[in-house]
Amino acid sequence: MDDDPSRRGQPSNHTIFGVDMAILAGDALFPLGFRHIVSQTPPDLVPETRLLRVIAEIARAVGSTGMAAGQFLDLEGSTNAVDFVQEKKFGEMGQCSAVCGGLLAGASDDEIQQLRIYGQAVGVLYQVVDDILEAKVKKEENEEEKKKSKSYVSVYGVEKAMEVADELRSQAKKELEGLEKYGDKVLPLYSFLDYAADRGFSFTPPV
Amino acid sequence: MAFSTLSTYSSNTYIPKTLSPINRRHTIRCSSSPISTQFDIKTYWTALIKEIDQKLNDAVPLQHPKPIHESMRYSLLADGAKRAPTVMCVSAFELFGGNRVAAMPTACALEMVHAASLVHNELPCMDDAPSRRDQPSNHSKFGVNLAILTGDSLFTLGFRHIVAQTPTDIIPHDRLVRVITEIARTFGSTGMAAGRFLDLEFEPNTANFVREKKFGEMGQCSAACGGLLAGASDDEIQRLRKYGKSVGVLYQIVDDVLEAKTDGERKKEGKSYVSIVDDVLEAKTDGERKKEGKSYVSVHGVERAMEVAEGLRSQAKKELDGLEKYGDNILPLHSFVDYAVDRGSIDW
Numbered sequence: 001m002d003d004d005p006s007r008r009g010q011p012s013n014h015t016i017f018g019v020d021m022a023i024l025a026g027d028a029l030f031p032l033g034f035r036h037i038v039s040q041t042p043p044d045l046v047p048e049t050r051l052l053r054v055i056a057e058i059a060r061a062v063g064s065t066g067m068a069a070g071q072f073l074d075l076e077g078s079t080n081a082v083d084f085v086q087e088k089k090f091g092e093m094g095q096c097s098a099v100c101g102g103l104l105a106g107a108s109d110d111e112i113q114q115l116r117i118y119g120q121a122v123g124v125l126y127q128v129v130d131d132i133l134e135a136k137v138k139k140e141e142n143e144e145e146k147k148k149s150k151s152y153v154s155v156y157g158v159e160k161a162m163e164v165a166d167e168l169r170s171q172a173k174k175e176l177e178g179l180e181k182y183g184d185k186v187l188p189l190y191s192f193l194d195y196a197a198d199r200g201f202s203f204t205p206p207v
Numbered sequence: 208m209a210f211s212t213l214s215t216y217s218s219n220t221y222i223p224k225t226l227s228p229i230n231r232r233h234t235i236r237c238s239s240s241p242i243s244t245q246f247d248i249k250t251y252w253t254a255l256i257k258e259i260d261q262k263l264n265d266a267v268p269l270q271h272p273k274p275i276h277e278s279m280r281y282s283l284l285a286d287g288a289k290r291a292p293t294v295m296c297v298s299a300f301e302l303f304g305g306n307r308v309a310a311m312p313t314a315c316a317l318e319m320v321h322a323a324s325l326v327h328n329e330l331p332c333m334d335d336a337p338s339r340r341d342q343p344s345n346h347s348k349f350g351v352n353l354a355i356l357t358g359d360s361l362f363t364l365g366f367r368h369i370v371a372q373t374p375t376d377i378i379p380h381d382r383l384v385r386v387i388t389e390i391a392r393t394f395g396s397t398g399m400a401a402g403r404f405l406d407l408e409f410e411p412n413t414a415n416f417v418r419e420k421k422f423g424e425m426g427q428c429s430a431a432c433g434g435l436l437a438g439a440s441d442d443e444i445q446r447l448r449k450y451g452k453s454v455g456v457l458y459q460i461v462d463d464v465l466e467a468k469t470d471g472e473r474k475k476e477g478k479s480y481v482s483i484v485d486d487v488l489e490a491k492t493d494g495e496r497k498k499e500g501k502s503y504v505s506v507h508g509v510e511r512a513m514e515v516a517e518g519l520r521s522q523a524k525k526e527l528d529g530l531e532k533y534g535d536n537i538l539p540l541h542s543f544v545d546y547a548v549d550r551g552s553i554d555w
């Protein structure tokens with residue numbers, strides 16, 4: 001697929017365990033996710049109905065109209081699809097995570113929609129900013145762009161990518177404004193958005 | 208004629224929740240025949256196949272991106288699929304007197320996750336199968352990348368389908384959750400994935416049923432899901448599990464026996480006597496040899512394999528004995544076992 005020998009400095013699964021094991025590991029992690037939700041969520045706190053909605057949401061996000069679709073188009077490599085690919089590969093995960101939080105809490109349909117748009121925007125924003133930062137570094141080191149995937153930056157250039165990042169930031173903020181009645185509880189979601197955009201701090205790497 | 212048509216079971220019959228012998232069509236029993244020869248399994252099964260194929264077709268429309276969905280449809284709607292997981296699930300559900308409409312989404316989901324598993328198993332790095340039932344395997348036609356995504360997509364679709372399509376006025380949510388858990392467990396790291404791992408690890412000619420176990424897991428899961436949907440007792444679910452497991456394994460053993468027999472017959476022409484098993488091993492490609500060397504038949508031979516199959520048949524039937532109170536609702540499950548074993552001699 002992407003043929004990545006490593007991720008965040010760690011050798012990728014197939015590099016260490018082989019392709020066959022990597023496929024099995026992926027195939028086993030999926031159902032474990034669903035099993036984990038069911039076996040570990042306290043039933044007195046979350047009714048089964050909500051669990052089912054969460055399961056359906058995750059299945060949708062990962063499936064043939066979600067992340068798998070993004071992966072596929074990414075592999076095809078057409079520059080026309082770069083927006084779609086970004087949305088599907090990164091937006092879906094963000095969307096799904098935020099929505100699942102809302103579903104578990106029994107949020108209203110409107111609120112779920114707001115979380116969806118927020119999550120989608122943050123997901124894509126995070127990736128666009130990643131690409132921008134990478135492009136800046138590469139420029140300094142004069143490296144050649146060898147990545148298989150097309151990024152906003154490689155298709156539209158750094159300046160346009162930064163415009164897109166700003167737009168996404170506003171979009172996400174607007175949704176959070178609609179959730180203002182929850183007072184300080186919205187703060188983490190704001191901070192998360194700011195981090196995605198500014199990377200105001202870095203995580204200390206493990207010793 | 209092997210199957211009598213005196214007692215017919217229409218697939219469109221709505222079975223009332225409490226099945227009283229007085230309310231249904233009177234059946235004529237021949238005391239010397241085993242129970243299932245009065246049941247028209249052919250009609251029952253072909254009608255079910257038709258129904259499930261239609262539902263599966265509707266479940267995967269050709270939406271954007273087309274190639275993924277085309278690939279999903281290719282593997283899911285393969286010609287000649289017998290839909291064994293479906294039959295096990297629906298028959299197990301109908302045992303308790305429900306309307307199959309409620310079980311169909313789960314039955315469909317089982318076909319989807321089953322198909323997903325097969326697509327991944329056939330990959331070059333796994334079983335390396337170029338074809339299945341004379342149809343090119345998914346990766347042969349669409350490439351490895353798309354095959355991987357297709358398997359992933361079919362698997363997740365299964366779970367989505369159960370939640371989106373099961374009528375929740377008929378099936379309470381807690382049962383759906385149990386079904387989802389059952390399927391997730393079956394395919395996870397202690398179920399199928401473990402089996403597939405062992406399949407990769409073991410040297411050929413180690414007879415340990417590893418390959419057959421995978422089908423036992425599928426059968427077990429399907430039958431259990433039917434029972435879970437119907438709200439069966441824990442005891443009953445256990446029986447269905449054991450039944451499903453036996454049938455799954457024996458189905459595969461007989462499949463291999465039939466394959467060995469036809470290949471052997473082909474090879475025997477113009478040759479002096481050679482064992483069927485040797486011929487079979489000789490004729491296969493690398494990938495097929497990988498598979499063959501691990502099947503019970505290729506290691507122990509046809510005769511011993513059939514003995515094992517008969518043993519499994521008795522085992523399966525024994526579990527059904529404990530469910531006799533459901534009367535004629537049990538006929539499909541009985542017939543399914545007999546079909547699995549005897550189908551070599553039946554003209555379909």
